[in-house]
Amino acid sequence: MDTESTYSGYSYYSGRSRGSHRHGERSRDRHKSRSKDSRSEKSVTINTPPAEPLLGDLAVRGEQVQDDNWGETTTAVTGTSEHSLSQEDIVRITKDLEDSVGLDCRRYFTLTLAVILGLLVFLTPLAFLVLPHLLWPEKLQSCGTACEGLFISVAFKLLILLLAVWALFFRQPRAGLPRVFVFRALLTVLVLLFVVSYWLFYGVRILDSQDENYQGIVQYAVSLVDALLFIHYLAIVLLELRQLQPCFSVCVTRSTDGEMRHYNLGQLSIQRAALAILEHYYCDFPVHNPALLSASKSRAAKHLAGLKVYNVDGEFPAGPAEGPGNNAAAGLAHSQSRAMIAAAARRRDTSHNELYYEEAEHERRVRKRKARLVVAVEEAFTHIKRMQEEEQKKAPGDVMDPREAAQAIFPSMARALQKYLRTTKQQHCHSMESIQQHLAFCITNNMTPKAFLESYLTPGPTLQYSRDHWLARQWTLSSEASVTSGLKDGTVFLLKCVDFSLVVTTKKIPYIQMSEEYIDPKSHKFVLRLQSETSV
Amino acid sequence: MTSMPGQPVTAVVQRIEIQKLRQADNLILGFSIGGGIDQDPGQNPFSKDKTDKGIYVTRITPEGPAHEAGLRMGDKILQVNGWDMTMMTHDQARKRLTKKNEDVVRLLVTRKSLEEAVKQSMGSGPRQEHCGTPSNHKLMH
Numbered sequence: 295m296d297t298e299s300t301y302s303g304y305s306y307y308s309g310r311s312r313g314s315h316r317h318g319e320r321s322r323d324r325h326k327s328r329s330k331d332s333r334s335e336k337s338v339t340i341n342t343p344p345a346e347p348l349l350g351d352l353a354v355r356g357e358q359v360q361d362d363n364w365g366e367t368t369t370a371v372t373g374t375s376e377h378s379l380s381q382e383d384i385v386r387i388t389k390d391l392e393d394s395v396g397l398d399c400r401r402y403f404t405l406t407l408a409v410i411l412g413l414l415v416f417l418t419p420l421a422f423l424v425l426p427h428l429l430w431p432e433k434l435q436s437c438g439t440a441c442e443g444l445f446i447s448v449a450f451k452l453l454i455l456l457l458a459v460w461a462l463f464f465r466q467p468r469a470g471l472p473r474v475f476v477f478r479a480l481l482t483v484l485v486l487l488f489v490v491s492y493w494l495f496y497g498v499r500i501l502d503s504q505d506e507n508y509q510g511i512v513q514y515a516v517s518l519v520d521a522l523l524f525i526h527y528l529a530i531v532l533l534e535l536r537q538l539q540p541c542f543s544v545c546v547t548r549s550t551d552g553e554m555r556h557y558n559l560g561q562l563s564i565q566r567a568a569l570a571i572l573e574h575y576y577c578d579f580p581v582h583n584p585a586l587l588s589a590s591k592s593r594a595a596k597h598l599a600g601l602k603v604y605n606v607d608g609e610f611p612a613g614p615a616e617g618p619g620n621n622a623a624a625g626l627a628h629s630q631s632r633a634m635i636a637a638a639a640r641r642r643d644t645s646h647n648e649l650y651y652e653e654a655e656h657e658r659r660v661r662k663r664k665a666r667l668v669v670a671v672e673e674a675f676t677h678i679k680r681m682q683e684e685e686q687k688k689a690p691g692d693v694m695d696p697r698e699a700a701q702a703i704f705p706s707m708a709r710a711l712q713k714y715l716r717t718t719k720q721q722h723c724h725s726m727e728s729i730q731q732h733l734a735f736c737i738t739n740n741m742t743p744k745a746f747l748e749s750y751l752t753p754g755p756t757l758q759y760s761r762d763h764w765l766a767r768q769w770t771l772s773s774e775a776s777v778t779s780g781l782k783d784g785t786v787f788l789l790k791c792v793d794f795s796l797v798v799t800t801k802k803i804p805y806i807q808m809s810e811e812y813i814d815p816k817s818h819k820f821v822l823r824l825q826s827e828t829s830v
Numbered sequence: 831m832t833s834m835p836g837q838p839v840t841a842v843v844q845r846i847e848i849q850k851l852r853q854a855d856n857l858i859l860g861f862s863i864g865g866g867i868d869q870d871p872g873q874n875p876f877s878k879d880k881t882d883k884g885i886y887v888t889r890i891t892p893e894g895p896a897h898e899a900g901l902r903m904g905d906k907i908l909q910v911n912g913w914d915m916t917m918m919t920h921d922q923a924r925k926r927l928t929k930k931n932e933d934v935v936r937l938l939v940t941r942k943s944l945e946e947a948v949k950q951s952m953g954s955g956p957r958q959e960h961c962g963t964p965s966n967h968k969l970m971h
Contacts, residue, residue, distance in 0.1 A: 823869075823870035823873075824868070824869050824920075825864065825869055825873040825874070826864070826869065826920055827862050827863070827888050827889070828862060828863055828864075828920065828924045829861070829862040829863075829889070830858070830859045830861065830862070830863060830924060830927040830928050
């Protein structure tokens with residue numbers, strides 16, 4: 295009954311700008327750098343984060359044709375530049391514009407279809423009961439007591455059916471999925487067939503022959519409503535109950551930093567499994583922080599910059615040469631890579647040393663800043679004391695509400711907190727406003743300084759942060775199998791968003807054979823094992 | 831040494847005669863024993879076979895009567911004054927060794943080095959017929 299389109303978090307907030315709020319101060323730089331990016335799209339290296347088709351085609355085409363001017367027109371894109379962020383914004387905005395139009399059309403279409411079918415289904419039993427009275431009232435037998443009792447039963451069953459169908463099918467959808475819900479479509483077809491066949495029978499055997507046995511007609515209508523309730527029961531089992539029993543264990547890995555979680559899912563189609571995984575993702579995975587990846591990217595750039603192999607003779611010998619000719623071309627490539635590897639091994643590479651000392655230094659710095667922060671916050675909290683009820687009436691002097699109290703003690707800890715956030719590269723996740731709000735919240739609820747600090751010391755799940763962080767997301771499901779097919783052992787699919795992707799692998803939960811062993815409570819007996827030594 | 835209960839035990843043994851020393855009111859021999867059929871054989875550090883529940887010498891006081899008589903740490907005591915020690919509880923063994931009316935105890939002990947010495951001397955040639963102090967002794971049970 296519902297066909298949903300691509301998942302976009304913008305269903306409620308389509309009016310807002312989707313730019314990166316967290317980089318508000320860099321918006322000027324974004325506009326400047328866009329012109330540069332169009333040049334860099336000509337030949338793009340692998341270490342640019344967004345691998346969207348918008349850039350990918352150009353990259354492939356660019357590398358195949360090596361013209362002589364490629365040195366002049368290439369811009370090397372490193373991972374730490376602002377350019378990479380603005381490219382993400384372009385991609386994101388383009389995608390959103392494409393999809394928001396399609397989204398509304400599909401949703402309204404399916405909604406109308408569902409409403410029409412629902413009306414048809416509800417009005418059919420009523421029509422069955424009312425039509426004889428309208429068409430041949432004089433021939434109709436009067437309705438006895440049993441027959442009128444059946445009216446009540448029809449009424450209540452229709453009411454229950456109405457509520458149940460609303461509960462199952464007509465509530466607010468949580469997400470938009472790429473393809474039609476197979477089970478819902480099948481159920482729609484089933485219901486349609488069912489109702490049509492009942493109408494056929496009614497039309498041929500009752501309307502044409504103008505049957506006078508009204509009780510039989512009422513019982514016929516009751517049987518229709520019963521059958522519809524059974525179909526609804528089937529719908530509940532197929533749509534809700536079947537997926538509750540865990541059958542598969544999925545392993546979700548984030549591609550940027552390797553965060554891994556495992557979940558148990560029931561028998562679902564791939565798209566519904568993806569939806570369940572995304573809901574868990576927002577609660578369980580620590581927030582994606584691109585600033586933490588810059589160190590490994592700079593190391594990778596250094597490796598690439600170390601040794602370059604140039605082919606000064608031009609392109610490889612092309613042409614239909616078989617045998618020794620082809621081998622020569624392949625051999626040339628092999629020998630080049632071997633030469634590179636050998637040279638890299640011989641070179642004295644001390645980057646591991648640097649990494650070790652850098653990490654030790656960073657650890658020390660973080661701990662020092664954390665110690666200062668903890669002390670500052672604890673001291674700040676001692677300046678605030680909650681006033682009791684009696685004191686409030688007596689001394690109306692310097693009374694503050696939580697927000698003012700937070701603003702009063704915030705300056706004493708602001709510097710230490712800012713330094714700590716800078717060291718752990720979290721400063722873009724928290725704004726001053728949000729910190730003060732959190733402080734007021736903690737003061738209101740009598741939390742200790744440690745409770746206040748906990749959300750800054752460790753990166754929490756994405757839901758913990760401001761809405762911009764998790765509303766600005768559109769996910770693409772990419773899989774080799776059809777997304778409406780069910781999960782199987784060994785299914786692998788990807789959930790891509792602009793900054794990273796989640797790799798999901800499935801494993802079937804094995805069949806567990808359990809046997810029992812009875813232990814008699816009296817069978818717990820012990821002996822003393824001695825080893826004594828006696829001197830004689 | 832085999833460890834099947836009820837089977838005859840074959841071993842190369844040494845006879846040791848210890849004179850008890852009088853100290854205050856007691857007669858002491860100057861060593862400590864461990865093991866016994868009521869003890870845990872797995873904790874015995876001296877036995878080759880960890881199911882052997884025999885009586886072993888665990889400590890020797892230096893310059894004591896046992897040390898001077900030639901007893902060494904790790905020896906397994908097979909007989910005391912003719913009484914068998916291979917199937918004794920710890921307490922029974924202690925009682926046999928500390929009888930107040932005996933001044934002297936004659937032990938039959940065995941140790942690993944005895945067997946090796948015999949093998950060496952037998953292997954060096956058929957010329958040597960008997961090989962010093964250790965004597966072959968078969969015990970039938």
